[in-house]
Amino acid sequence: MNQLLDQARLRAVNLPSSVWSPTPRTLRRWALAAVVVNAGITVTGAAVRVTGSGLGCPTWPRCTPDSFVPVAHPEISPVNMAVEFGNRLLTFVILVVGLACLVAALRLLPRRKDLVRLAWIQPLGVAAQGLWGGLVVRSALNPVTVSVHFLISIGMLAAAVALHTRAGEGDGPPEPLVHRDIRRLGFALVAAVAVLLVAGVVVTGTGPHSGDAVASRFAFDIETVARIHADVVYLVVGLTFALVFALHITRAPAAARRAALTLLGVELAQGVIGYVQYFLAVPAFLVGLHVLGSTLVWICTLRAVYALRSRGPLESTADARDALGSATARA
Template identity: 70%
Template structure:
């Protein structure tokens, strides 16, 4: 397919961004994939806090006899619309993932590292959609619901890595901070992931199950919420330690800014968490807390990728005619 080279039509520019990609457009699609995967994570939480988890009581159909919402005596139309709307967003996420694959495949020169990362997106999105069917068929079992969120977190990590790698070369990793500081960054990222896992346990024990028929984890809500808060304190402490280490070693500004941004998001997330607890966990604050957890995860990924770099491998240089003659 040949596209006009100088067209100013927005649709043509959109097509060119992945059919005739540049490094800039590749990064733009990768960033878009981060945004849409984060967005569907938050809207999925919206399905849960509005008790719309079984708004479409079957999968892949919305109702036993229809793929689209139809009036059903046992399902509230609003709940059905919310759940079906979230299902439709999957197609937007998939479209962005496919655009990333096309852009990576058509990059000149093609970079195998980007192609592999890009392919993980549509594969992961399809797997996530199939897992969503399991969530419905298990009547919103808290384990399957929690894994749904964690799979999304994994997809966000892949998307962020694609974004970071598309702005780098393919040379071996080069540290731009001290080795121990980079290790601290990895420990911090692992601690944030543990925080997300325990947060899933809190959500699966709390009041917002997604539907009155859904089961709950048999944990003591106060005990697991306190455990979640303890891990959050550890994460904040690790972030402060990393921020201090980057400052005293005069690390590159992007790394210091990334750590400072993570620290700020964590503090805001803590305010939301304590406020929702003391206000008996209102739905809107739960939704904001899920948004905050997603932003904390993205900010932590940004910190880790800011602690190293990859140079661009030099292009092979053809020998001059004089050098060739001398060699002969």
């Protein structure tokens, strides 16, 4: 236990240097933190919705008309207010992590423009989410605004996964590790999963968990949209199975095969959760679990596609600094 505490203290002490004097490894860690917190807020957002806390803070940017923090309000449950305010606070965690990614990318030597561009998406995405969150509240949880709120998080999650991947590889042009048709299959899979996520938010916006009694719903038949969603699930699983099979018979690199198998496993688990929640009339707990599953499917899909190509090995920090010093001296 003491050893674990000492390690935790050492990491806390090293946090500032990991941002101000970063290495590719520490930047990758911050990118992984961005992946975790962006995935986390999708789950807490689902918790806000299934607990009916979407208007627990009825105004924006304040929580109540008179205060930025929760205060007793005769028309709002303290629990609902605490849940919604807690979700708002998590936005600041994402902002801190996003700024850490950006500063680390800017301070990394030699500077890599692609990493800086990807890192910028995190704080800018938080700003966009904050402004859009105000529209969500002012529209009384209109399902269109709520859906876009989730999809912005999915976009930020994709950027964080890209940053994590790129920070751990070289800066050369992408070299395919598999046949071009397999890569095309991977791209088709990403597109299908994106469609699946959109179909999922339509089902959510039509279903029973609106976030508040006054919130409107999509005027669709829930049975119809659920079946469309299921059809897209079959397409995604079919494409994933095809990818796993193609990688196996072509003896693709082990990392690519593992990534595809992991994706298939996550999809099957997600499918089980989806069917169980449907037949149990969409219980709140399983809704949150299903949202977590959807973010994991998205992350694993992106990881599987990135594993189909290589940009070469990552140059060591020492070598990179020496190269930068030599280039400066020649200049």
